[in-house]
Amino acid sequence: MALLRYTRDLFLRAVCVVYLFAFISFYVQIPGLYGDNGILPAKAVLENSKHKTFADKVHYEPTLLWIASYVGLDTNYALDLLALLGSFLAFTGFVSQKFCTIPLFAGLWSLYFSLYQVGQVFVTSQWDDLLLETGFLCLLVAPLIPRKPRGLKVSPCDKINMWLVKWLLFRFIFSNGVVKLISGCPKWWDLTALSYHFEAMVLPTPLSWYAHHLPLWVLKLTAVYVQVAELALPFLFFIPVRSVRVTGFVFQIVLQMFIVLTGNFSFRDLLTVALLISLLDDNFFYKIRNAKNKSRIIPNLFSVVLHLAVCYAVYLLYQFKYNDKVGELDVKINFTKEQFNLGLQYAVITATFLGSSTLFMTILQALAKSANEYSGAVKYGNIAKTVLFAGIALVLFSGGLVPIQSLHKGTNTTIQTPQRTIYNRLHKLRAINEYGTLFNKATGVNGRPEIIIEGSNNIEGPWLEYNFLYKPGNVNHSLPFVAPYSPRLDWQMWWAATSKYQKESWIMSLAHRLLDGRPEVMALLGPSPFPKAPKYVRASLYSYKFAPQTEKYSWWRREKVGEYFPAFTKTAPALVDYLVARNLLPTPSKEAINPIWKQILEAIRLATNQLEGTLLLWSVFLAGCIVIATSTKMK
Incomplete structure (x- = not known):
């Protein structure tokens, strides 16, 4: 059973980096977006609440902003405090692994969810949902107390929890790939979508201009790569062969690299890279001492055969033809919409089978590890802990099946009422979400x-x-x-x-x-x-x-x-x-403010206003890197 200790730790610290970027970005824009004189004042959201009692407000519209008046803050300063506190917690988790524990991630998730609740139209992008769902999973992945010294045995539950991260990764990538074709967008079907994508994306980068002017055949081949990477390769995430998962990691990293270079998609791509860590194990980063020497010939051969089969499937599903007249390679989709619709139904069924079977195998492995590698009270404690996390994993998997099964009308009817109940309740907390609804059609065809x-x-x-x-x-x-x-x-x-x-x-x-x-x-x-x-x-x-x-x-x-x-x-x-x-006219705040809080928060705001948003973000990140480097040298 491959170790996941270092992999788990790296994943947690990567999520802290994403949280850091998210909180700082939010903090910089609070006055202009959500202040009393901002575009969508946050206090208007709270004032428009239909619930009168404090208990009802917290239950139906949960946010830490409800307690602002109890600590001597108005809504504006409370937003600043929540964003700063979130930035601080994320920074501590980034610079030191020992802080990456459940209490820290509980704080990060609660703070970001509180800001999300008043974000209104400005938090409708899918990466805010993805960050909250990832942060929720971190509550399961992270240890309760700082990690044990290297060399001691790790929790058998790590495998189950990291499987949930991989399941989220699959849902996110697969959903984004499916919607491009089920939308019926003619540009994705004739593989010319990228001829418009770079020009029409929300915030292009300097390299978007160069990508837009690439030859059409290059853009078409890139569109094929995108479709294969999002529709077919995610199924290989669940193959119990390490080399297959590592190869899948490489293919997805290449895709994310091109997305980062040609599009400004906030922290989405960095968060996707963090999720991709779930495809790896500790042996990817360093050779584990005392590991048993096992022949890799058969697994590697299986990986080669499997990927050759994928290449052959691509050859069958896409028509590649060299055009002598223009001296370019042309490529077309070689399947109809009806065939894709039928294939999608089988794909959803396959995803359900692969997900459920590999989850059960992971749970059985964790139970076996708990029973065989421990003794006494520790043994029974680990078994009880594994059973608890297995139950949570089954609930989250069941709820996560809902957006996958909803992708096809044939499988949508198979969703059970308890599944929908789980999804609806967890979706309210953004612990399970639907992805792929954005950018499912090529835009800007005419500019x-x-x-x-x-x-x-x-x-x-x-x-x-x-x-x-x-x-x-x-x-x-x-x-x-x-x-x-x-x-x-x-x-x-x-x-x-x-x-x-x-x-x-x-x-x-x-x-x-x-x-x-x-x-x-x-x-x-x-x-x-x-x-x-x-x-x-x-x-x-x-x-x-x-x-x-x-x-x-x-x-x-x-x-x-x-x-x-x-x-x-x-x-x-x-x-x-x-x-x-719509209660959007600027009105002065009438809430009492503690003068000490006010002085501190205004001083911080004055200092941070000296830097442009991206410069502030990278300055804090660089400071964290310096802290890590200096602390490593001192050890």
């Missing part, structure tokens, strides 16, 4: 939609544009690397461009804050074109396309599509009434 907000002191103009820090605007501005920082306003502007402003209450709130000249909100944008707040604000919808390779000084070409929202003044009845109806 990426982009909202350009303009201000003026005269209705006749001139109108000056507001530039954002990270999203496309000025066609000559270079594209930034942002991830793992998460600029939630820039991200949400992309989604607003695919909708109508009447359905996006937050963008009306943003317009009002610009007319009011709120510095908290202005800090989320680039330098203002106005010394003071403008009298009028309007927004236009543009279509952006990457500039051709022949243009040396422009990244984009754009064309105006039309009006997004009309010109408003600060006191325009249509704007004011719209915001009043």
Whole structure:
């Protein structure tokens, strides 16, 4: 039975790094997004609660913000405190393994879930859900107390808990692959989706421009790799052959590397890499002493044969043909939508069988280890502990089957009522989630939609544009690397461009804050074109396309599509009434604040405001690396 001690520890510290990035990103944007003068004040969420008693509020809308008034804080300062406390806990887990225990991860999960509860539209991206579900699993993976000295036996439950991490990894990757084809998107079916993907993604990187201009045959082959890596290879995660899982790890790491280089997807890809650690064992990182010498010829041969079979299946499922006329390789999908639909049903059934069988085998191995390698009270204690964790694993597996079985209408009808109950209750806590609903169709086929907000002191103009820090605007501005920082306003502007402003209450709130000249909100944008707040604000919808390779000084070409929202003044009845109806007008806080808390939190805020968000994030990470390096040298 392969050891998972070092692997488990590495996974826990990697999750702490992701938590660190997530909390710092959230903290930087609190005043502009959730403060009293922010776009979507968090206190409005609490004030709009229909529950009167404290117990009901905590039960139906659980968040630590409910206790803010009891510790001398208002909602704004409480948000700061929660984000700072989360950053501190994540930093301690990052720099020292001995802090990676259940109490620390309970604190991290509770704090991030509390922030998530008031995040509203800005936390609808799937990586917030993925982080909360991963953090919930860390409560099972992490030890109760600091790890024992190296050389002592580890818990038999580690195998069960790390299996749950692998099950989450499978669900996440497989779901993201399936939805691309079941959506019926013609661009994914003819393998040309990547011809538009890099241009139309929410926040492109500088390398997105170069990826977009790759030859079509390269992009098509890449699309095949994406489909195979997301649809077929995840099933190999459960093969009980170490070399197969290691190979699967390599294939997925390659995919994540390309995603990181060509797209700013916040901390999602780093979190995916952390989950991929579950495919490894301690022997991947160092040779275990006193390990029995076992022949690897048969497992390695099996791995080669298995991957050759996958390659042959790819050859059958995709038609590869060299076009002599253009001198390029062409590739097409060689199966119909009906065949895929039938295959998906069998795939879901296979996933259910592989998941249940390997989980039961893992539980039996853990029970055998508890019974055979221990004696006395320790033996019975480990057996009882294994039975407890096995029961929890079975519950989580059963609930996690719901989003997988829901992928096909044939298997959706087989979901039992107890399964749905488990899923619904755990989903409320974001402990089990559905993935793959975002980016299931190729967007921006005719150019990426982009909202350009303009201000003026005269209705006749001139109108000056507001530039954002990270999203496309000025066609000559270079594209930034942002991830793992998460600029939630820039991200949400992309989604607003695919909708109508009447359905996006937050963008009306943003317009009002610009007319009011709120510095908290202005800090989320680039330098203002106005010394003071403008009298009028309007927004236009543009279509952006990457500039051709022949243009040396422009990244984009754009064309105006039309009006997004009309010109408003600060006191325009249509704007004011719209915001009043949604309790989004800025109002001063009436909550009492402890002056000591206020002084401390304002001092920290003043210090952190000196650094731009991504620079602050990487500065803290670098500080953690220095702490680790210096502490290692001192040992």
